[in-house]
Every structure is written in C-alpha cells, then in structure tokens.
Amino acid sequence: MAGARQELRAEPATADREIVISRVIDAPRELVFEAFTEVRHLSRWWGPEGFxxxxxxxxxxxxxxxxxxxxxxxxxxxxxxIRWLRIVPPERIALLHGESRDDPNAFESVLTFAPDGAATRIVMRTVFPTKELRDEAVEKYHAIEGGRQTLSSLAAYVTDLARKRAEG
Incomplete structure (x- = not known):
C-alpha cells in the first residue's frame, strides 16, 4: 500500500502493571497538595467510602x-x-505503598497536581511489581473503584475546606 500511513503508538513498558486514575477537583492546586501533605487533613478523607x-x-x-x-x-x-520517595511542591509526590516497610509486594504511585483553570487535575499513576499483583489489586481489593472513591473523598473534603477558607 504505497502512500499508506501507519500510526504507531508506543505503550509504556509498565502498561500491564498500571492503574491510572484522575479527577478534576474544584480547588486551587496548593490546597489539594496541602490535603495530601498534612496528617490533620489526610486522616479526614483518606480511603474508600466507609473507611x-x-x-x-x-x-x-x-x-x-x-x-x-x-x-x-x-x-x-x-x-x-507509605514511604515518600520524591516531593515537588505543589506539583508531584512519588511514594512507595505497602502493608509494611518490608512488604515485597509494595507498589509505587506518582501523584501529579496540575492547574486546570481555577481547579486542579490530580492524576494518580500506580505501578505494581507484576501484572499478577495489579490484577489481584483490581479483582480482589477493587483498587480502581477504591481509588476513585478516595479521590472523590479528597474532592469533597478540599472543596468544603476551600469554601470555609473563602468565607473566612
């Protein structure tokens, strides 16, 4: 087929081990980042619904x-x-997450915080050591739904916090 163009898109080598979840939160990036960095905030919203x-x-x-x-x-x-691996305020947090310090199945996550107008787009990219561990996290622990619920809890918490601060 002379003249035909074929587009190739390279998938990252980790694609079969990844979960990527994102959400736009109606609050400034600095406030969303703060909610991830201070324990007084984390304990108020971290985890899926009901946790x-x-x-x-x-x-x-x-x-x-x-x-x-x-x-x-x-x-x-x-x-x-969680061990905090890299922190670039208010743009990025890289972390290692497991059940304990010596967990051989610990996974890495990178969170990015990007301005989206007056709001913030947060992207949570998690890479598991193996495809099997990723699949187990999705099937047994409902990691995708749990991640979405966690970001939903963050959004509700930060939006409320922003409103209270604006009222002042």
Whole structure:
C-alpha cells in the first residue's frame, strides 16, 4: 500500500502493571497538595467510602514514612505503610505503598497536581511489581473503584475546606 500511513503508538513498558486514575477537583492546586501533605487533613478523607484512618506515625519529607491503619466498614483493619520517595511542591509526590516497610509486594504511585483553570487535575499513576499483583489489586481489593472513591473523598473534603477558607 504505497502512500499508506501507519500510526504507531508506543505503550509504556509498565502498561500491564498500571492503574491510572484522575479527577478534576474544584480547588486551587496548593490546597489539594496541602490535603495530601498534612496528617490533620489526610486522616479526614483518606480511603474508600466507609473507611476511616488511624495514623501511627507520620513524617512528610523525602524518605519519611506514614504508618497507618485503614479501618474497613466491616470492622476489618488493614495495616498500611507509605514511604515518600520524591516531593515537588505543589506539583508531584512519588511514594512507595505497602502493608509494611518490608512488604515485597509494595507498589509505587506518582501523584501529579496540575492547574486546570481555577481547579486542579490530580492524576494518580500506580505501578505494581507484576501484572499478577495489579490484577489481584483490581479483582480482589477493587483498587480502581477504591481509588476513585478516595479521590472523590479528597474532592469533597478540599472543596468544603476551600469554601470555609473563602468565607473566612
């Protein structure tokens, strides 16, 4: 086929191990970023619908850790641990997330915070060590829906916070 053009789109090498969730939040980027960086905010919105969070320790700095428990609506407790790998205020946070410091199945997430007019577009890109771990997270733990619910909780919390600050 002379003259035919074929478009090739390269997929990232991690595509089969990734989950990408995004949301536009009606609040300034600095406020959305702040809600991710201060434990007094995180404990108010973190987790899927019906979950609550208890923080054991929190140090937001590169190399710092957040050790916490997610309490499920059915009474199940989930030990969680995050190490902050890279922090670029108010644009980006890279983290390692697992059940504990030595979790061999820990996964990496990168959150980006981009202005979208007066709002903020947050993108959460998570890469699992293997395709099997990604599939298990999706099928057994409902990671995509849980991620959407978590960003929805963040949006509601930050939108309310922005309104209260504007009223002043």
């Amino acid at each position: 609550t969070t208890t923080t054991r320790s929190f140090e937001f700095r590169e190399g710092g850790e957040w050790d916490f428990v997610l309490h499920g609506p059915d009474g199940t407790d989930y030990s969680e641990w």
